[in-house]
Amino acid sequence: MQFKEYPSYKNSGVEWLGDVPSDWHVKRFGYIFSENKTKNRGLIENNVLSLSYGNIKEKNVEDNKGLLPESFETYQLIEPNDIIFRFTDLQNDKRSLRSAISNYKGIITSAYISVRTRQNAEYFNYLFRAYDLQKVYYSMGDGMRQSLKIDELNRMPITVPNQQIQTQIANYLDQETQKIDTLIAKQEKLIELLEEQRKSVISHAVTKGLDPNAPMKDSGVEWLGDVPSHWDIISIKHLANCSSGQGINSLEISDMSNDENCFPVIGGNGEMGWTSKSNYKVPVLSIGRVGALCGNVHLINYQSWISDNSLILKVHSKKIGLKILKYILLARDLNILASKSAQPLITGTQVKNEKIVLPPLKEQDLIVEFIKTENLRINNLTEKQKALIEKLKEYRASIISHAVTGKIDVRELVA
Incomplete structure (x- = not known):
């Protein structure tokens, strides 16, 4: 939209204000x-x-x-x-x-x-x-x-324009920022729907498989429901070891990596800083153990220090891959297992005893690849929505700044 300017301007004498309308x-x-x-x-x-x-x-x-x-x-x-x-x-x-x-x-x-x-x-x-x-x-x-x-x-x-202009500017900005905020809210809602779609894609893929015509059976596990009849149902303890991470002094954690000898510190919700030591070099799953976000699952395939705010799943069976195990646990939503207390908690015993699906290895690979493709599609759509939100916020900031400092004349634009 092309905005009008005021008829004439003068130097405000203030760097961040620049020129202002002559009668301001x-x-x-x-x-x-x-x-x-x-x-x-x-x-x-x-x-x-x-x-x-x-x-x-x-x-x-x-x-x-x-x-x-x-x-x-x-x-x-x-x-x-x-x-x-x-x-x-x-x-x-x-x-x-x-x-x-x-x-x-x-x-x-x-x-x-x-x-x-x-x-x-x-x-x-x-x-x-x-x-x-x-x-x-x-x-x-x-x-x-x-x-x-x-x-x-x-x-x-x-x-300080005269009070009539003050009112006109305020009224214009009220109506325009409301329009922009409505557009932003719609984009944020779309992002929420995309995240719901992501969860649905993962859940369906790891519990129903990719073949819509596959014969199904009752899994006997409430959260799984019917699963492909050729899939097995098994407890996690038969596939992976579960242990707790190790405590680390907060003084040993920095906000940023100083050199190649620094390693990420993994807390209950992923990376939380850097330290000079590590306690894991092999790929594992980190599960948030305590707090409101307990049950979060992260695949850690790099050298790191996993703190005692996390449980660690290390696969010992050749029957399951780490990536599909991560997706299965995301579909399970382990937060449901957390104790209903002021400080929610998940125990290793709870995780080990969870029953999950075990598809054949070839199907596991196909499911992981399918989820990877869908995640990429959803990520791209989400990034486009976020970029649009940022542009809308920049536009809102711009019209506010230009209107209140007299760079644009909005007096005739008030509905």
């Missing part, structure tokens, strides 16, 4: 916003809010998730249209969205900065989102720092 003002933040310092003394408000992924959300304190204060009297009172900033951990966290507008009346931690304005808060919310995406906050003041204070924020230059 560039003012310091503190001229437009005042800090809200009202505390929740006497616990007059109990609707606890949080800033998450660029949105203000109501928080359920009953589930006890996250850190909670001894008293909510130290929290600050928030009104609808207040804008909240979180400027903690700037050096280490460069991905979080740092600001959001509140649609609620409630309270939020005083570690955040809360401000309000008599002008159009929605417009400025979009402006600060543009600043966020351009990483403006990370280079303010004397360069990189851990946090920003209200005094520094008050000196920040911002674009």
Whole structure:
């Protein structure tokens, strides 16, 4: 879409703003916003809010998730249209969205900065989102720092069109970002459906085989149902040894490999870092042993250190290949076996006693090759959807930035 520009421009004097429309003002933040310092003394408000992924959300304190204060009297009172900033951990966290507008009346931690304005808060919310995406906050003041204070924020230059234009821009961005978000949600749903299709393909291939005309029999195992009549049913313990990985000191794990003598550390959900030692050189299956993701299955065919958060399956029988065993266990969904406790757990005994199908070796190879081909097809489709999502996000960021800094004139585009 081709956008119009404003009739004339002037130099804003601010590097990241560039030229702005001639009749727009560039003012310091503190001229437009005042800090809200009202505390929740006497616990007059109990609707606890949080800033998450660029949105203000109501928080359920009953589930006890996250850190909670001894008293909510130290929290600050928030009104609808207040804008909240979180400027903690700037050096280490460069991905979080740092600001959001509140649609609620409630309270939020005083570690955040809360401000309000008599002008159009929605417009400025979009402006600060543009600043966020351009990483403006990370280079303010004397360069990189851990946090920003209200005094520094008050000196920040911002674009201030008249209030009619503010409203027009905010309304346009509301309608356009809603359209884009709807498209993104559709693509994300397609990715979910592709993952469901992947699971279905694997499950059908390893329990029903590739021949739709093959005679079937009752396996006697609930999760398997009917299987090809010439397949065997066997316990894993007759095919593979199951043991636990070994503990490793967290000080021995680094985030990245320094040289060729570093080996991946395998946790309950795959690779979790690098270390200078290894405890496995032969191909094995790693199964998440503990936690919400226990039951995850990974084929490890490289030298590595497999931690005690994993169970290890090492095939000792020539009747089954490691790759098809992985797919069979993925179809089984071992997480179902986990103990129903605060810390879910799967034991080696449970895994060893699981009954699975055992197709002839030639069929195993055909099934593995079929799943490999289907995985590649699904991966390609998924990557296309992800690329489209990224383009949509880039477009959304672009129209927000261009609209709030006056690079495009959207006044006549509001429905």
